[in-house]
Amino acid sequence: MLRGKNIIVGVTGGIAAYKAVDVVSRLKKQNANVEVIMTKHATEFVTPLTFQTLALNPVYVDMFKEPKNYDVEHISLAQKADLFLIAPATANIIGKIANGIADDLLTTTIMATKSRVIFAPAMNTNMYLNPIVQKNLIYLKSLGYEFIDPETGLLACQTYGPGRMAEPIDIVRYIINSFTNKKLQGKKIVVTAGPTIEPIDPVRYITNHSSGKMGYKIAEVAQSWGAEVVLITGPTDLKPPKGIEIIKVNTTMEMFNAVKSQFDSCQVLIKAAAPSDYRPEVFSQEKIKKEEGKRDELNIRFVKNPDIAAHFGKLKKDQIMVGFAAETNNLIQYAESKLKKKNLDFIVANDVSKEGAGFKTDTNIVTIIDKKGKVIEYPILDKSQVAEIILDKVEDLLNTKS
Ligand SMILES: Cc1cc2nc3c(=O)[nH]c(=O)nc-3n(C[C@H](O)[C@H](O)[C@H](O)COP(=O)(O)O)c2cc1C
Incomplete structure (x- = not known):
């Protein structure tokens, strides 16, 4: 259902990074071309090799590494993207994008893209409910950034509340839905x-x-x-x-x-x-x-x-x-x-x-x-x-x- 679509998946440094592996695998099964950009902190949770093996594409982490081709990576990835998915999205990346910070490959590419950007936040409940995070979410939504809201449940930190990343199956459904012709609208x-x-x-x-x-x-x-x-x-x-x-x-x-x-x-x-x-x-x-x-x-x-x-x-x-x-x-x-x-x-x-x-x-x-x-x-x-x-x-x- 996603044949011909270029989906860039940004993975940030949260415990739900392991679920991003499933997201990438499911996107590939839908025949999307998937390229992964990881933050340095994300690599503490899952190795680039895991994503590379599933996406069948190189994984990008470092902005200053010699480019594998002659394009400047953050520009070429930003241009080719039909859709950007940030999963999991940490409080940190949400805060950085809301404040115009572009200090690594992922944030710089998001800043450079004209494609839709979807965040799937995942964090501790107190972090999620923190007024600063909430203010950033509202601001980004007002600019047209999309959010797949986290679920309420038992979190890795053993607290119960909102903050658990949406399930990979629901994230991929959201993406498929967003590309699909709404030919049964109104029925x-x-x-x-x-x-x-x-x-x-x-x-x-x-x-x-x-x-x-x-x-x-x-x-x-x-x-x-x-x-x-x-x-x-x-x-x-x-x-x-x-x-x-x-x-x-x-x-x-x-x-x-x-x-x-x-x-x-x-x-x-x-x-x-x-x-x-x-x-x-x-x-x-x-x-x-x-x-x-x-x-x-x-x-x-x-x-x-x-x-x-x-x-x-x-x-x-x-x-x-x-x-x-x-x-x-x-x-x-x-x-x-x-x-x-x-x-x-x-x-x-x-x-x-x-x-x-x-x-x-x-x-x-x-x-x-x-x-x-x-x-x-x-x-x-x-x-x-x-x-x-x-x-x-x-x-x-x-x-x-x-
Ligand atoms: C074990 C562990 C789990 C973490 N889980 C989360 C998380 O689920 N959500 C979050 O926003 N931050 C989490 N953090 C904190 C982030 O890693 C930290 O804010 C980091 O700066 C995020 O960097 P990044 O957004 O560039 O990947 C976690 C940190 C550790 C050590």
């Missing part, structure tokens, strides 16, 4: 994700293998394309992307009610969840006992849950509705019948028994079938690429409606 998209769980008694439930990865990726890409996103999610291990409204549910009935609360105000409903089709007819208030010797079988009667997609498919007016069909056999046949029965605009079918497809993987192998009967088979793709294909199709449909 509200509701995405359901993950499994549901149906309780049997206070300690047991039935569920399925859905991980939520596909739905979360769709929500993330839709947000980066400018949509207002509501993610209705069953229990998963995933961290919801920042800035997305999250509605957490357990049962299919709860998911149904959550969709109901959002349906009228949305333009798009994408049903990537795997809600349980059935629930136990009776919830036992007490734990069901084995009753040694007396009980060799346990019969639980299940009753049907509402079919969320079919229900809202009947009610839909202008909304685009997308469904998923996770099957193990007769994929296309089942998917086509689901598409019609649920009045979907298109359906994303995947054979969950194939390697590289389905629930827990980061990849998927999908076939998309639309209302007009058009069938497109895709090769194995990353779930974020599948999310882009789905949302491109949604955008086309929205455009033909408007």
Whole structure:
């Protein structure tokens, strides 16, 4: 997603410098060209070699070292940057930039660049809340410098409060978002994700293998394309992307009610969840006992849950509705019948028994079938690429409606 972008990462002397390693690695995975400038103090925490190995580029520390090419480094880096990221940003670098100090390669290059500059501050809570630091932050923001605010949590200095650098995944998301065409701006998209769980008694439930990865990726890409996103999610291990409204549910009935609360105000409903089709007819208030010797079988009667997609498919007016069909056999046949029965605009079918497809993987192998009967088979793709294909199709449909 960042192919062709030159991102200069400035690393300063804070304990969170180790997290900058992950940031650089993630930026490279997004195909950005990454060049790293470290302050002298940053090299006390992580070696330049670590960044050089990950970025596949030389790492710059010293302004007065003989240039490796004929450019003056701080000028050539400043000019080629599409974006500057300072992570971690110490109180010191924030103070220096706010006061026009350019006494090393990093500060000098920041001063010389016309590109966007983003700071990811990281420091002890008292330092972060210090009025001098706060004044510098406000001043830099007023000049157009951007900040990815630190999180509140337990810091390396064993204090609890704001100051912990934002997670690398969130920093990279912020950068991707900022480069992305906002083609879904003004649209509200509701995405359901993950499994549901149906309780049997206070300690047991039935569920399925859905991980939520596909739905979360769709929500993330839709947000980066400018949509207002509501993610209705069953229990998963995933961290919801920042800035997305999250509605957490357990049962299919709860998911149904959550969709109901959002349906009228949305333009798009994408049903990537795997809600349980059935629930136990009776919830036992007490734990069901084995009753040694007396009980060799346990019969639980299940009753049907509402079919969320079919229900809202009947009610839909202008909304685009997308469904998923996770099957193990007769994929296309089942998917086509689901598409019609649920009045979907298109359906994303995947054979969950194939390697590289389905629930827990980061990849998927999908076939998309639309209302007009058009069938497109895709090769194995990353779930974020599948999310882009789905949302491109949604955008086309929205455009033909408007
Ligand atoms: C172990 C250790 C951890 C530090 N962590 C931080 C930090 O998280 N944030 C910060 O602003 N300063 C931190 N400092 C202080 C900075 O290293 C110090 O202000 C230094 O001058 C920053 O230089 P630089 O901004 O040029 O890299 C730390 C110092 C030490 C010794």
